[in-house]
Amino acid sequence: MGNGNRLLALLVCLVLGAGLAAAVLGASRAAGPRHTGTVGGRVDLASVPPDPAPPPPGPDASTGTVTVDCGRNEEGHWNEDNLVVSPGLRAGAHHTHAYVGNLSTDALSTDASLSAAATSCAGGDRSTYYWPVLRRTDRPGGRAHEGAAGHGNTGEILPEASVRVEFRGNPVGKVVPMPRFLRAMTGDAVAYTAPTDAAVRARWGCSGTPGRSTTGYPRCPAGQLVTRTLVFPSCWNGLDAAAPDHRSHLAFPSGQGVCPQGTFAVPELRLSLAYAVAPGVPIALDSFPEQRHSPKTDHAMFVDVMTDGRMDELVACLNEGRTCRT
Incomplete structure (x- = not known):
C-alpha cells in the first residue's frame, strides 16, 4: 500500500x-444519569427571595380552612406500593411511601376495602394520604423498609415530627364537593430527568422561616425543623374520579386562583410535613434510581374516602369562611 x-x-x-x-x-x-448518589447541596434560605404573597380574596371567596388530625404515622404504615399510579402492582413505586389516614392502603386496595378499613384520622375520615419517605443516609436502620426497599433507597427512615392535613377554599369563588374515591397526585417523581420543572410542586423549608422556601434541601439552623409542603391541584373536570395519566381530571388554578375553563374549584388539599434533622446530617428523599434522590422529585398522592356527608360538611366550612378541625 x-x-x-x-x-x-x-x-x-x-x-x-x-x-x-x-x-x-x-x-x-x-x-440520563445512571448513578444513584444524592444530587444537590443544602440551600441557605437567606439566599432565596420570600415566597409570593397569596392572592387577596374576592367578594365570593371561600376563605375557610379545615384541618384533619390524622396523626403522624405512629403506626409505621409504609410500603413500596402506589395505589394511585400503579394499582394492583406490588412494589410498583420502587421506593417507600409513608401514610396517614386509611390504615389498609396498599396496591391491592379497592374502593370497598378502603371504605371498610380503620383510619388514623380523628372523626372517621378514611381517606388515604401518602408521600415518599425521607431518610438519613449515615445510618443503615434495622426496621422493615430501611434495607429492603432497594433501588438505592436505603437508610434510617426519619419519622415525621408533625403532619398537617389541611383543606383550603378558593380565593375567587365557592368550592364544590370532591367526588368520593377521587384519586389525586401532586409533584413530579421524575423531575430530575424531565425537560422542565413545570410539574415540580413541593416546597422545602425551615420551621423558623415560614415565609421562604426552595425546591432544594434546606440548610436549617439547630433547633429548627426541616419542612415539606405539598399542595394538590384543586380544579376538577366535573366528570372523572381518576384519569389514565393520573392528572388530566384535575388542574391547578392560576396564580390568582382562577380555575381553567370547564373545571370547577374543589377543596385544595395541602400536606405539611416536618422533620427533626440536626445540621449536617445527610438526608435523601426516596426516588427512582435515575432520579438520584433529587428533592425536586418530591410528590404525594391522595384518595378521597370521606363519606358524602363529611365532604358536604367540609365544603360548607370552607364556603362559609370558618376555621374547622376534626
Whole structure:
C-alpha cells in the first residue's frame, strides 16, 4: 500500500472513530444519569427571595380552612406500593411511601376495602394520604423498609415530627364537593430527568422561616425543623374520579386562583410535613434510581374516602369562611 493510501485509510478510521464516540456519548446523555448518589447541596434560605404573597380574596371567596388530625404515622404504615399510579402492582413505586389516614392502603386496595378499613384520622375520615419517605443516609436502620426497599433507597427512615392535613377554599369563588374515591397526585417523581420543572410542586423549608422556601434541601439552623409542603391541584373536570395519566381530571388554578375553563374549584388539599434533622446530617428523599434522590422529585398522592356527608360538611366550612378541625 502506498503512502497516499495509508494516509487515506488512517483518515477514514479517525473519522469513523470520532463518529462512533459521538454516538455513544449522545446515547449516554439521552439515557440520563445512571448513578444513584444524592444530587444537590443544602440551600441557605437567606439566599432565596420570600415566597409570593397569596392572592387577596374576592367578594365570593371561600376563605375557610379545615384541618384533619390524622396523626403522624405512629403506626409505621409504609410500603413500596402506589395505589394511585400503579394499582394492583406490588412494589410498583420502587421506593417507600409513608401514610396517614386509611390504615389498609396498599396496591391491592379497592374502593370497598378502603371504605371498610380503620383510619388514623380523628372523626372517621378514611381517606388515604401518602408521600415518599425521607431518610438519613449515615445510618443503615434495622426496621422493615430501611434495607429492603432497594433501588438505592436505603437508610434510617426519619419519622415525621408533625403532619398537617389541611383543606383550603378558593380565593375567587365557592368550592364544590370532591367526588368520593377521587384519586389525586401532586409533584413530579421524575423531575430530575424531565425537560422542565413545570410539574415540580413541593416546597422545602425551615420551621423558623415560614415565609421562604426552595425546591432544594434546606440548610436549617439547630433547633429548627426541616419542612415539606405539598399542595394538590384543586380544579376538577366535573366528570372523572381518576384519569389514565393520573392528572388530566384535575388542574391547578392560576396564580390568582382562577380555575381553567370547564373545571370547577374543589377543596385544595395541602400536606405539611416536618422533620427533626440536626445540621449536617445527610438526608435523601426516596426516588427512582435515575432520579438520584433529587428533592425536586418530591410528590404525594391522595384518595378521597370521606363519606358524602363529611365532604358536604367540609365544603360548607370552607364556603362559609370558618376555621374547622376534626
